[in-house]
Amino acid sequence: MIDFRRFEAAIDNGIGRRKLGYLVIALIIAFFLWFPNDTSQSNYAKTVFISGFFYAIMSSSWALLAGIAGQFSFGHMAFMGIGAYVAGLIARDGFIFAMLGVNISPESISAVGAIIIGTVAAGAVGLVIGWLLLRLREAYLALFTIAFSELFRIMMLTEYDYTGGSNGLSLRPLLQIADVDAARQVEYYLMFGLLIVCLLALYWVANSPIGLFLRAMREDEDAASALGVNVVRYKILVFVFTSMIVGFAGAVFYSDVGSERIIPEQLEILQMSLIIAYAVIGGMESLIGAAAGAFISRYLLEAMRQVVISLPFGLTTADGSDAFVWDTGYWRFALFGVVMVFTLRYMRNGLLYPIITWFSGRDIAMKETVSKRESDDEHAARIEADDE
Amino acid sequence: MSEIQLELNKVSKRFGGLQAVDHVSFSVTKPELIGMIGPNGAGKTTLTNLMSGTLKPSSGTIYLNGRRIDGHPPYDVTRAGLGRTFQITRALGRMTVMENMMVPGLAHNPRASRKDLEARAHEILALLTIDHLTHELSRALSGGQRKLLELGRLLMLDPAVIILDEPFAGVHPRLQDTITNYIYRVHDNGKAIMFISHNMGAVFELSERLIVLHHGAVIADGEPGAVRNDPAVIDAYLGHDEEN
Numbered sequence: 001m002i003d004f005r006r007f008e009a010a011i012d013n014g015i016g017r018r019k020l021g022y023l024v025i026a027l028i029i030a031f032f033l034w035f036p037n038d039t040s041q042s043n044y045a046k047t048v049f050i051s052g053f054f055y056a057i058m059s060s061s062w063a064l065l066a067g068i069a070g071q072f073s074f075g076h077m078a079f080m081g082i083g084a085y086v087a088g089l090i091a092r093d094g095f096i097f098a099m100l101g102v103n104i105s106p107e108s109i110s111a112v113g114a115i116i117i118g119t120v121a122a123g124a125v126g127l128v129i130g131w132l133l134l135r136l137r138e139a140y141l142a143l144f145t146i147a148f149s150e151l152f153r154i155m156m157l158t159e160y161d162y163t164g165g166s167n168g169l170s171l172r173p174l175l176q177i178a179d180v181d182a183a184r185q186v187e188y189y190l191m192f193g194l195l196i197v198c199l200l201a202l203y204w205v206a207n208s209p210i211g212l213f214l215r216a217m218r219e220d221e222d223a224a225s226a227l228g229v230n231v232v233r234y235k236i237l238v239f240v241f242t243s244m245i246v247g248f249a250g251a252v253f254y255s256d257v258g259s260e261r262i263i264p265e266q267l268e269i270l271q272m273s274l275i276i277a278y279a280v281i282g283g284m285e286s287l288i289g290a291a292a293g294a295f296i297s298r299y300l301l302e303a304m305r306q307v308v309i310s311l312p313f314g315l316t317t318a319d320g321s322d323a324f325v326w327d328t329g330y331w332r333f334a335l336f337g338v339v340m341v342f343t344l345r346y347m348r349n350g351l352l353y354p355i356i357t358w359f360s361g362r363d364i365a366m367k368e369t370v371s372k373r374e375s376d377d378e379h380a381a382r383i384e385a386d387d388e
Numbered sequence: 389m390s391e392i393q394l395e396l397n398k399v400s401k402r403f404g405g406l407q408a409v410d411h412v413s414f415s416v417t418k419p420e421l422i423g424m425i426g427p428n429g430a431g432k433t434t435l436t437n438l439m440s441g442t443l444k445p446s447s448g449t450i451y452l453n454g455r456r457i458d459g460h461p462p463y464d465v466t467r468a469g470l471g472r473t474f475q476i477t478r479a480l481g482r483m484t485v486m487e488n489m490m491v492p493g494l495a496h497n498p499r500a501s502r503k504d505l506e507a508r509a510h511e512i513l514a515l516l517t518i519d520h521l522t523h524e525l526s527r528a529l530s531g532g533q534r535k536l537l538e539l540g541r542l543l544m545l546d547p548a549v550i551i552l553d554e555p556f557a558g559v560h561p562r563l564q565d566t567i568t569n570y571i572y573r574v575h576d577n578g579k580a581i582m583f584i585s586h587n588m589g590a591v592f593e594l595s596e597r598l599i600v601l602h603h604g605a606v607i608a609d610g611e612p613g614a615v616r617n618d619p620a621v622i623d624a625y626l627g628h629d630e631e632n
Binding site: 209212213215216218219220222223224225226227228229230231232365368369370372373374375376377379380381382383384 | 440442461462463464466467471472474478479480481482483487490491492494495496498517520521523524525528530531532533541545559560561562563566
């Protein structure tokens with residue numbers, strides 16, 4: 001049996017955990033860069049990965065908003081939808097420009113231009129919603145964002161003359177590549193690159209003084225304010241920033257990169273709940289944990305559509321097959337629910353938390369600090385002993 | 389020594405039918421140790437909340453170093469030079485002691501280097517005898533240690549005026565000495581310190597000036613020895629004898 005402690009000591013005395021962690025990240029990135037070049041992989045597998053990257057952006061940005069800043073919002077998918085719908089409408093219908101009194105032809109808007117406009121629109125709505133949410137906390141904030149999210153979805157569903165209703169809206173394709181295989185390859189790299197850029201941006205904010213202030217606000221808004229933190233500014237800032245990230249991701253993904261059209265069904269509360277579930281399973285206070293939770297969950301949910309168990313020793317099923325085949329249907333979501341319940345009950349920091357803390361070396365620091373804990377009496381005795 | 393000019397002019401606060409603070413006026417113009425006392429419900433914490441921007445006065449004005457601060461948000465009042473602690477400690481629980489120190493440090497000095505701020509935080513934590521807990525989550529600290537952490541955070545802000553709300557409440561007597569030393573040391577650095585306490589021994593030991601509140605109004609303001617013998621103060625604490 002492997003002695004984990006000896007292995008751990010060898011790592012600590014050798015390369016060190018943090019460096020090993022960077023090496024693992026480098027290997028993971030190398031795997032994702034290599035994956036589409038593996039000729040045995042189908043386009044379907046690449047599509048699953050592209051979808052995984054998109055959901056990783058959604059969950060990690062939600063982790064910044066809810067896990068780090070403490071703003072438990074259900075409006076994340078709606079902001080994604082705003083980015084996608086605005087990008088689609090701006091490049092298709094002249095009515096938006098007519099409303100604004102600007103003489104621009106929608107045909108003159110490129111896919112990139114539409115994506116930028118969609119991103120800015122998501123940020124602008126984020127600014128308004130962030131301002132409206134200033135005085136709302138916890139359950140009230142969640143309820144408000146659910147109402148906002150549903151309002152937007154129903155508007156998109158009802159105004160079918162403009163939005164295509166339940167049939168959805170096609171955006172201007174971002175890529176024009178005739179060969180299907182080559183197109184999937186480029187789409188894959190585009191979405192993976194987008195995930196890396198978004199994660200870097202999220203990490204930059206989380207590790208800056210802004211990230212520190214956001215965590216202080218999550219812990220106690222009044223105390224943070226008394227310590228000089230402009231709570232209003234940072235609350236609005238985090239809403240605008242995360243809205244722009246998901247608006248951008250949505251506009252790119254639905255510009256025929258990951259999906260050929262945005263449909264209102266994507267904006268349902270169930271979809272939003274899945275984003276939250278992915279983040280919780282991975283670790284909602286860790287950006288990389290939430291991203292990994294989303295990617296792995298998406299992959300497993302897809303892989304578990306059909307479970308095939310080969311029977312050993314020449315055994316056969318009742319119908320003579322040598323493998324047991326189970327079309328899981330919605331049962332895979334039930335299993336996903338069980339994982340979520342387990343996580344919330346036993347590993348509230350997420351299933352990936354122990355791995356992340358091990359690589360960061362935080363568990364060593366935590367063990368050291370735990371040994372230094374003391375009551376007021378012990379503290380007083382220590383000071384007295386020091387004085388003597 | 390930083391400039392100190394805190395001035396309250398007829399500050400009042402009404403909650404519905406309750407007059408919590410009633411036309412309070414006083415000024416602080418030098419580095420003083422000011423005790424603020426009064427029976428329960430006298431309006432001490434409400435007055436602190438008004439000065440620190442947590443509450444907006446119903447009427448009256450508050451100036452700090454020539455700048456009007458009443459009704460301004462707490463972060464603005466803090467940056468203007470008035471820092472406070474809370475009666476019930478408000479440590480940022482899931483953040484380490486060092487992170488608790490860095491929040492006011494970076495909020496007050498956004499351009500300062502993290503290294504310099506961390507060095508300063510270490511010094512302050514050593515003064516408060518909790519430097520061995522730098523990497524501990526603040527929710528794991530004992531009650532007295534949390535009080536010390538709150539005091540440490542204030543020093544990162546370097547305010548001209550400090551208001552301490554019940555700094556000794558529920559703290560081990562030996563740690564109370566650490567807090568007392570802190571108060572003297574900060575005062576020696578030219579800060580005005582106003583502290584609310586029910587610990588009369590500490591109040592009379594530390595105060596150079598005593599303000600007494602009763603039913604939201606200032607009933608005495610002066611040197612502790614004189615305030616102690618003020619009939620209005622005795623009446624507020626011991627009650628009025630109808631027959632005499």
